[in-house]
Amino acid sequence: MTHARRASGPASFALYADTARSLDAGSRREAARSVPAWCRTARDASRPSQRDSLKPMTRSPIKTVMGVATSLRRRLACERGFTLIELLVVSLVMVVILIAIANVGDAGQVVAARDGELALAVSESQPGLDRMVRELRQAVAINPTGTGTGQCGSRANCVDFNMIGRLPARSPYRVRYACLPASGSVTTSCVRYVSSNVTVAATAQDARLVERVLNADPASATPVFRYRKKDGSELAATDPLTAARTIDVSIQVPAKGGRKTGFAHNIVLQDGAHLKNIDVESAP
Numbered sequence: 001m002t003h004a005r006r007a008s009g010p011a012s013f014a015l016y017a018d019t020a021r022s023l024d025a026g027s028r029r030e031a032a033r034s035v036p037a038w039c040r041t042a043r044d045a046s047r048p049s050q051r052d053s054l055k056p057m058t059r060s061p062i063k064t065v066m067g068v069a070t071s072l073r074r075r076l077a078c079e080r081g082f083t084l085i086e087l088l089v090v091s092l093v094m095v096v097i098l099i100a101i102a103n104v105g106d107a108g109q110v111v112a113a114r115d116g117e118l119a120l121a122v123s124e125s126q127p128g129l130d131r132m133v134r135e136l137r138q139a140v141a142i143n144p145t146g147t148g149t150g151q152c153g154s155r156a157n158c159v160d161f162n163m164i165g166r167l168p169a170r171s172p173y174r175v176r177y178a179c180l181p182a183s184g185s186v187t188t189s190c191v192r193y194v195s196s197n198v199t200v201a202a203t204a205q206d207a208r209l210v211e212r213v214l215n216a217d218p219a220s221a222t223p224v225f226r227y228r229k230k231d232g233s234e235l236a237a238t239d240p241l242t243a244a245r246t247i248d249v250s251i252q253v254p255a256k257g258g259r260k261t262g263f264a265h266n267i268v269l270q271d272g273a274h275l276k277n278i279d280v281e282s283a284p
Contacts, residue, residue: 117257121212121267125253128190128209129269132177133249136273138163140172141198142241150193150201152176155241156223157216162198164277176202177209179216179224188216190224190251214266215252222250222268230279245279248272 082090139161145152152158157179165171174197179190190210195202215222227235227244235244251269256262 113259114256114262117259117262118255118267121253121255121257122269125210125251125267125269129249129251129271131192131209132190133271133273135163135175136161136247136249137276139273139275140164140277142244142275142278143174144241148201150176150195150203152178154218155227156218156220156225159225159247160202171196172198174198174200174202177225179210179213181216188213190216210251210253212253212258213251214254215250222252224250226250244275246272246274 136159141162143152143160143162145155145158145160147153152160158177160174160176162172162174165173174195176193176195177190178193179188181188189208190213191208192206193202194204194206213224216224226248227241228246228248229235229239229243230245232246235241249271252266253269254262255265255267
């Protein structure tokens with residue numbers, strides 16, 4: 001009876017090495033079957049064989065660099081997808097970018113609304129100021145203050161004067177501009193009152209010219225109406241209004257308009273009216 005002897009020593013190691021190489025070659029063939037032909041060709045072409053690696057480099061450096069670039073392009077073209085970690089990282093980056101874009105868009109909307117309200121506040125207040133100044137320049141007499149109905153209680157936020165109407169009648173009438181809080185509201189408005197008889201106080205409301213006036217308080221440092229004498233000095237509180245030759249008009253309104261949020265500063269609109277029909281000596 002003959003028994004096979006087990007290989008040992010160098011022969012046994014060589015047998016194991018051949019077996020490992022055979023298994024490795026089989027696993028490579030199986031992996032190659034799962035890769036597309038074009039991708040497998042690019043990968044195999046970009047990977048030098050053991051025989052080629054032993055040969056000395058005979059190509060020029062430029063060709064070598066071009067070959068590396070070509071291999072990289074093939075490698076990139078051979079990508080079959082992304083890993084879960086890559087997808088999560090890209091998703092996180094995209095979320096951050098979208099949040100930043102949304103914040104920029106939101107800030108742009110806030111700035112646009114704030115600027116629009118500023119322009120609206122100026123466009124609403126400027127016509128009222130222009131009308132007051134235009135009619136004050138046509139005044140022929142300044143009526144004194146009083147406590148009766150339809151009279152100005154303070155010269156700082158109210159002015160009462162007579163003016164001549166337009167052609168062809170040119171009949172005189174009485175106008176009063178009063179910047180007082182509106183009825184049932186804390187908002188101050190400059191309102192125009194008119195009377196067709198200069199001897200009767202102007203009590204009929206004609207138009208609301210300026211809304212949200214901030215300097216209508218008689219004790220304000222910058223009153224709505226400020227009177228000056230012929231020499232340019234400011235009229236004292238005890239001086240009669242008949243001595244006034246120039247009336248300065250100043251309107252302060254909030255830059256944020258009717259919004260709760262917006263610009264914190266105020267808009268100041270100023271103009272002046274020379275009473276040329278009263279100051280006849282200096283009138284052109």
